[in-house]
Amino acid sequence: MNQEWADKFENYILSARSIVVCVHKSPDPDAIGSLAAAQRFYDNYFAKKHDAEIHYIIPDELPDHLQWMIEGERDKYLIDDDFQKNGEKIFNDADLIVCMDLSDSARIGMYGPLFEKSDAIKVNIDHHPKICDDFDFVVRDTSVSSTSELLFTLLSLISAESIDSCIANALYAGILGDTGSFSYSCDRPSTYYVVAELLTLGAEVDRIHELLFNNYPYERTQLLGYVLDKKLKLVKVNNEMVSYYTLSTKELEEYHYKPGYLENVINYALNIKGVNVAASFVQRNNNLIRISLRSKGKIRINDFACNYFNGGGHPNASGASVYDKTLEECVDIYLKNIAEVF
Ligand code: 5GP
Ligand code: MN
Numbered sequence: 003m004n005q006e007w008a009d010k011f012e013n014y015i016l017s018a019r020s021i022v023v024c025v026h027k028s029p030d031p032d033a034i035g036s037l038a039a040a041q042r043f044y045d046n047y048f049a050k051k052h053d054a055e056i057h058y059i060i061p062d063e064l065p066d067h068l069q070w071m072i073e074g075e076r077d078k079y080l081i082d083d084d085f086q087k088n089g090e091k092i093f094n095d096a097d098l099i100v101c102m103d104l105s106d107s108a109r110i111g112m113y114g115p116l117f118e119k120s121d122a123i124k125v126n127i128d129h130h131p132k133i134c135d136d137f138d139f140v141v142r143d144t145s146v147s148s149t150s151e152l153l154f155t156l157l158s159l160i161s162a163e164s165i166d167s168c169i170a171n172a173l174y175a176g177i178l179g180d181t182g183s184f185s186y187s188c189d190r191p192s193t194y195y196v197v198a199e200l201l202t203l204g205a206e207v208d209r210i211h212e213l214l215f216n217n218y219p220y221e222r223t224q225l226l227g228y229v230l231d232k233k234l235k236l237v238k239v240n241n242e243m244v245s246y247y248t249l250s251t252k253e254l255e256e257y258h259y260k261p262g263y264l265e266n267v268i269n270y271a272l273n274i275k276g277v278n279v280a281a282s283f284v285q286r287n288n289n290l291i292r293i294s295l296r297s298k299g300k301i302r303i304n305d306f307a308c309n310y311f312n313g314g315g316h317p318n319a320s321g322a323s324v325y326d327k328t329l330e331e332c333v334d335i336y337l338k339n340i341a342e343v344f
Contacts, residue, residue, distance in 0.1 A: 003141065003143065003152070003155050003156060003159070004159075005159055007141060007156070007159075008156055008159035008160050010139060011125065011139065011141065011156060011160070012048075012160050014098060014123060014125055014139060015044075015048050015052075015098070016048065016051060016052050017098075018054055018097050018098035018123070019054050019055065019097055020054065020055045020056075020095045020096050020097050020098070021054055021055070021056040021057070021096065021097075021098045021099075021100065022056075022057050022059060022092055022093060022096040022098070022099045022100070022122070023037060023040055023041070023056065023057070023058050023059065023099075023100045023102065024037075024058075024059035024060075024061065024099070024100070024101055024102070024110055025037050025059070025060060025061075025101075025102050025103050025104065026061070026103055026104040026109040026110070027061050027062040027109055027110070027111045027323075028062055028261070028292065028321075029060055029062055029064065029065070029068065030068075030179055030180070030265065031068060031071075031175045031176050031178065031179025031180070031214060032103050032148045032149050032150050032176040032177075032179050032180040033060075033102070033103040033104075033149070033176075034060070034064070034068045034071050034072070034172075034175075034176075035071060035148075035150045035172040035173055035174075035175045035176025035177075035179070036102045036103055036127070036148075036149045036150050036153050036172075036173070036176055037058055037060065037072075037079075037102060038071040038072050038075075038168075038169075038172040039150065039153055039154075039157070039169045039172040039173050039176075040058070040100070040102065040153065041058050041072075041075060041078055041079075042075070042166065042168050042169050042172070043157050043160075043161075043164055043165065043169055044056060046161075046164040046165075046166060046169075047160065047161045047164040055095075057080055057092050057096075058078055058079045058080065059079070059080050059085050059089070059092070059110075060079055060080070060081045060082065060085070061082070061085050061089075061110055061111040061112075061113065062081075062082055062111065062261070063081070063082050063260075063261045064081050064082070064261075065260065065261045065262025065265070066219070066260065066262060067213060067214060067217055067218075067262055068262070070213055071171075071172050071175060080092070085113075086112065089112070089113045089116070090113070090116060093113055093116040093117060093120055093122075094116070094120070096120060096122040097122050097123065098122055098123050098124075098125065099117060099120060099122045099123070099124050099125070100125045100126075100127065101117075101124070101125070101126050101127075101128070101137075102126075102127045102128065102149050102153070103127075103128060103129075103130075103148075103149040104126075104128060104130070105126065105128050105130040105131065105132055105133045105134055105142070105314075106130075106133040106134050106314060107134055107136065108323075117136075118136060123138045123139070124136055124137045124138050124139075125137060125138065125139045125140075125141075126139070126140045126141065126142060127141045127142075127149060127152060127153060127156065128140075128141070128142050128149055128152075129142065129143055129144055129145075129146050129147075129148060129149050129151075129152055129180075130142075130144065130314070130315065130316065131144055131304065131314070131315075131316070133314055141156060144316075145190065146190075146192070146193070147177050147180055147181050147187045147188045147190075147193045148176050148177050148179070148180035148181070148187070149176065149180075150172070150173040150174075150175075150176025150177050150180070151173075151176075151177055151192075151193055151196050153173065153176075154173050154196050154199070154200065155196065157169070158199070165203055166203070166204070167203060167204030167205070167206075169203075170200045170201075170203035170204050170205040171204070171205050171206060171209075171210060173196075173200055173205075174197065174200045174201075174205035174207070174210055175210050175213075175214060177193065177196070177197060177200075178210060178211065178214060179214060181193070182266065182269065183211070183215065186318065186319075187316070187318075215266075218263075219260070219263075221257050221258045221259075221260075221263070222257075222260075222262075222263040224257055225254075225257035225259065225263055225264075225267075226267055226270075228253070228257065229247050229249070229267055229270075230270055233247040233248065233249065233253075234246075234247045234270070234271055235247065236274070236277065237337060239337060239340055239341050240341040240344065242278060242279070242341070242344050243274075243276045243277050243278070244277065244278075244279045244280070244281070244336075244337075244340055245271040245272070245274060245277045245279075245280045245281070246271065246280065246281040246282065246283065246333065246336060246337075247271060247282050247283070248282075248283045248284070248285075248329045248332075248333060249264075249282075249283070249284045249285065250285045250329060251285050251286070251287060251288070254284070254285075254286075264282070264284060267282070268280055268281075268282045268294045268296055269296070271296070272296045272297075272298065277298075278297060278298045278299070278301050278344075279295070279296070279297045279298075279301060279303065279340060279343060279344075280295070280296045280297075281293065281294065281295050281296075281336050281340075282294045283329050283332045283333060283336075285329055289325050289326075290323060290324075290325055291323070291324045291325075291327065291328075291329060291332055292321065292322075292323055293307070293311055293313065293321060293322040293323070293324060293332060294319075294320075294321050295307050295313075295315075295319070295320045295321065295322075296318060296319055296320075297317070297318050297343065298318065299318075301318075301343050301344065302317040302318075302343065303315075303317065303318065303319070303320050303343060304316060304317055304320040305343075306320070306339070306340065306342065306343050307320035307321065307322050308320075310335050310336075310339055311324055311332070311335075312324070
């Protein structure tokens with residue numbers, strides 16, 4: 003990242019007349035933090051320099067614990083159903099599409115094909131390994147903690163004075179989320195320089211930690227208890243211990259599941275002594291199974307996610323959506339092939 007890239011990005015924005023900014027399905031703090039920061043920065047800076055239509059898209063339900071990030075600005079976002087209703091027109095009209103925290107158009111959901119077909123200029127701001135070649139301009143760094151960290155550097159080069167405390171909070175939340183409260187993906191000093199700047203700009207560290215990690219509905223804690231007590235399995239595969247759990251829609255319904263309830267639950271499956279790979283298989287509806295995969299240290303799990311489930315992600319944290327298999331079939335594929343990663 004340097005001034006030249008930032009200038010180029012600024013030019014793309016200022017030359018556009020109809021902009022779409024979108025993040026991935028199953029949004030996490032990094033996705034929403036980046037989007038909320040982009041929206042507020044746009045209003046503070048770009049909106050004063052040009053006249054354009056801009057749509058911020060969250061192609062899925064927004065979990066309760068992330069709602070605070072867009073507080074007071076809700077009407078500027080198209081969330082889930084609003085997007086499903088209006089997405090086609092918005093994608094067709096756009097002359098610039100900015101995708102953040104995703105490198106694979108399949109993660110936009112049902113409008114992935116519209117994105118691929120669109121003649122708009124396509125910009126990517128992301129920290130995932132490259133998947134899609136369809137972008138005209140890419141700000142990608144797989145060594146940073148999060149898209150939020152990368153976006154901070156980009157926005158600082160454009161107009162540091164336009165980064166206010168709301169933006170600082172959103173970006174701090176993104177970094178906190180993607181590093182599991184500074185426990186992984188944060189071994190570079192530059193992450194902490196960015197964090198120091200965010201604190202200087204007013205990020206409320208205690209409040210954000212409370213909102214993200216100490217604010218779970220009772221049902222979520224009960225669901226966690228159920229997973230740990232009844233569902234989590236340990237299996238020995240070629241002398242290596244792996245863990246996994248499954249959840250069916252029926253089980254989710256029993257605990258009044260809402261999006262976000264299972265965020266971070268997979269870490270319990272991974273943080274067992276002797277376990278280096280963990281997986282979760284969650285049936286979100288009859289034909290969608292969401293898979294999360296985690297690994298420790300040098301064991302890479304993203305190629306496995308891609309080869310067996312058509313997903314992807316980071317070396318130690320990957321995921322996939324599977325539409326044509328049962329929970330049992332997914333578990334079977336996992337257990338039969340996971341030995342490859344060791
Ligand atoms: P999670 O398990 O938290 O849903 O996802 C972990 C990571 O896996 C994400 O940060 C993302 O990099 C990647 N990921 C999750 N789902 C998908 C997917 O459906 N496709 C791809 N390519 N990557 C995914
Ligand atoms: Mn991220």
